[in-house]
Amino acid sequence: MPVLFSNTVRSLLLMLAVWGVEALACPVCGQAKSEEVNATYVAMTAFMSLTPLALIFGVAAFVVHRIKKSEREATATASGEGDPR
């Protein structure tokens, strides 16, 4: 059976597991004045994280759609069907 981790790494992982404490990854979320403000921070973090992904995937989907449409038109022209729409 292959050895995945050396003894040193195992010891370090064990130490991390034992001594780990809660950390606030976002420096402002922990200082929110109320639950509502905290929810706003979380919502805006999600918004700013997902918006660029949605935009980029939107452009990519449009390009793929145009490629498929172009291929359909080329196939229809080659088989003499005329306008594929």
Next chain:
Amino acid sequence: MDAAPPAPRILPVRRTPIIANGVLGMMLFVVAESMFFAGLISSFTIVKSNAMGLWPPPGQPLLPAAETALNTAALLVSGLGGLFVAWRFRKQAPSVALPLGISWLLGAAFVALQGREWLMLLSQGLSLRSSQLGSFFFVIVGAHALHAIAALVALGIAWWRAQQGTLKGEFLFTTLVFWWFVVAAWPAIYFRVYF
């Protein structure tokens, strides 16, 4: 001795782009600009949330949401006009100058009404330095107005070319992509900032 047969001539394949370069470039630009507005709206939302109900800040006027609904309607109809222009152009209709001109006029009406609203708010004490509301309002709405003016200049050129019969599809659709961005960004700004 027989000469070797001539090598077959290979003609260069003429490739037509699936999406016009201008349109694709404008779409990528729109992605970047969308993030610019998303950042502004996000920071405005957090600042407003931190005000803990004291919004608008004391001494600052309420934003005229009802009056701005008229501007919003004009802009949305202008965007629909752009869709009609695109549909007519694809159908190779004789001219798109008239619907393009109407879209331009509605867009110009939006900018003019916004300018009037700015003057009214300035007279009521809302300015870039008066409060966080003023700062955000003039930066967000001002940035949108600058985009609207730039798009109106491009739409005006497209209208002029349509009048002359020299309007090309790439220029028209590049312009329309930018115009639709201006139209689509506005409702997000309106509902976040005015209410």
